Amino acid sequence: MQISNSGDGLLKKSLKVACIQISSGPNKARNLAKAREKVLQAASERASLIVLPECFNSPYSTASFREYAEPLSHSIDPQKSPSFAALAKMASDTGTFIIGGSVPERDLSGNIYNTCAVYSPQGKLLASHRKMHLFDINVAGGISFCESDTLSAGNKITIVDLEGYGRIGLGICYDMRFAEPSTIASRQGAFALIYPSAFNTTTGPLHWELLGRARAVDNQVYTMLCSQSRDPASSYPAWGYSMVADPMGQIVAKTEEKEDIIYATLEPGVITKSRTAIPITCQRRHDVYPDIAKLVDLQ
Numbered sequence: 001m002q003i004s005n006s007g008d009g010l011l012k013k014s015l016k017v018a019c020i021q022i023s024s025g026p027n028k029a030r031n032l033a034k035a036r037e038k039v040l041q042a043a044s045e046r047a048s049l050i051v052l053p054e055c056f057n058s059p060y061s062t063a064s065f066r067e068y069a070e071p072l073s074h075s076i077d078p079q080k081s082p083s084f085a086a087l088a089k090m091a092s093d094t095g096t097f098i099i100g101g102s103v104p105e106r107d108l109s110g111n112i113y114n115t116c117a118v119y120s121p122q123g124k125l126l127a128s129h130r131k132m133h134l135f136d137i138n139v140a141g142g143i144s145f146c147e148s149d150t151l152s153a154g155n156k157i158t159i160v161d162l163e164g165y166g167r168i169g170l171g172i173c174y175d176m177r178f179a180e181p182s183t184i185a186s187r188q189g190a191f192a193l194i195y196p197s198a199f200n201t202t203t204g205p206l207h208w209e210l211l212g213r214a215r216a217v218d219n220q221v222y223t224m225l226c227s228q229s230r231d232p233a234s235s236y237p238a239w240g241y242s243m244v245a246d247p248m249g250q251i252v253a254k255t256e257e258k259e260d261i262i263y264a265t266l267e268p269g270v271i272t273k274s275r276t277a278i279p280i281t282c283q284r285r286h287d288v289y290p291d292i293a294k295l296v297d298l299q
């Protein structure tokens with residue numbers, strides 16, 4: 001498990017957030033320029049935390065990941081890592097926390113990961129999350145996708161301390177289907193679970209909102225699901241419908257399938273209120289089943 005810096009848990013003050021719903025195409029420079037334009041727009045609306053969608057710099061296709069992949073490090077070379085450099089600059093130019101959607105990342109051994117990098121308002125790399133559960137599914141008459149054809153899976157739960165606010169738990173798209181990491185992040189004090197995503201039009205109508213609201217209610221935290229927008233001309237038309245749910249599972253911001261930016265203000269009192277009203281946080285039966293948050297090595 002990665003915990004960057006330390007923090008005492010829940011949301012410490014109001015936080016205006018934005019999810020940028022855009023789609024990516026084959027031109028990396030154009031994808032980066034569009035992301036930057038939207039981040040500047042969200043910052044001008046006074047959002048302090050801005051989320052981009054999964055694979056915002058490349059087509060969402062197993063055939064493309066290697067070609068668009070970049071190395072990730074604390075000292076960025078903009079020639080080798082233009083997407084990560086662009087994210088760092090977006091953060092420092094706007095003074096916001098940037099949850100950098102995801103970018104195909106190449107490690108020193110040549111493995112490729114689907115990676116979300118998080119930057120501080122000073123443009124410093126705070127943490128990175130490699131998609132831990134690869135999107136390998138085959139729904140008859142619907143969608144077949146196999147990320148593991150080209151991607152390797154990450155192997156850690158990512159919790160990030162956002163200085164002055166508290167902690168967030170981070171996952172990428174398919175990761176949200178797995179309750180355990182969200183429970184562990186929440187029990188370690190995250191106030192929000194954030195999922196840069198690119199769901200699809202087969203599973204989207206069935207599971208997208210359900211999962212976003214379920215993870216919020218399970219854990220009594222905010223959830224933020226930031227999708228790619230739907231491009232009907234793409235080989236992978238994404239679902240869209242980016243949303244923010246509150247700790248009671250109510251949707252507080254949402255959009256439809258087109259390009260858009262959604263905003264919400266996360267309030268600390270809301271988490272406490274829901275946990276006081278429905279006290280599941282102190283009603284767990286760890287005399288009957290194990291406390292999974294304690295089974296994970298915090299390092």
Ligand SMILES: NC(=O)CC(=O)C(=O)O
Nearest residue numbers: 135173174198199200203
């Ligand atoms: N694209 C994903 O990673 C996940 C998805 O579309 C789904 O779970 O369905």
